Amino acid sequence: SSHGTALGVIRQLHFRGRLKLAIALETRPYNQGSRLTAYELLKENIPFVLIADNMAAAAMQNYKIDAILVGADQVALNGDTANKIGTYMLSVLSNFHRVPFYVVTPTSSINTLIKCGDEIRIEERPPQELITFNDKFTAPKDTPVWNPAFDITPGKLITGILTEKGNCTPEDVKKLFD
Secondary structure, three states: OOOOOHHHHHHHHHHOOOOOOEEEEOOOOOOHHHHHHHHHHHHOOOOEEEEOHHHHHHHHHHOOOOOEEEOOOEEOOOOOEEEEOOHHHHHHHHHHOOOOEEEEOOHHHEOOOOOOHHHOOOOEOOOHHHHEEOOEEOOOOOOOOOOEOEEEEOHHHOOEEEEOOEEEOHHHHHHHHO
């Protein structure tokens, strides 16, 4: 990962001696957090703990968390962001716990044709991802499933957007292109 990612910022904080502990989420359903992020953090000797996605609120109660860093697949001009499902939940938790919530993304993820998050199309994933494990059903075959790949985090829940061109508030995303 490059420095335009949340992991890039974590690397820099570690390099500068400003990171005590990173908390990585597993990132279901593909487990990018446990498969990729944990591997990178271990390889670079960055102190971290891996938790299940649904443990984020408990982690905020039990750890001193200074900031939350997430990525973004797409950013609208008003600062709303689309990212892996669960990002919106983290932003709500961070606001409740008064923890700054930062989106780290390259400016190439800012879509100047999209005014707000309502205009971002959300991909639906196959139901099998939720009702099977190792090709065996864990729920009845006919179980109705809602399985979006992404969710929208409103700009009003985001403390700042960090890019290679600088940092801004969600309201100032347009200024990155002036």
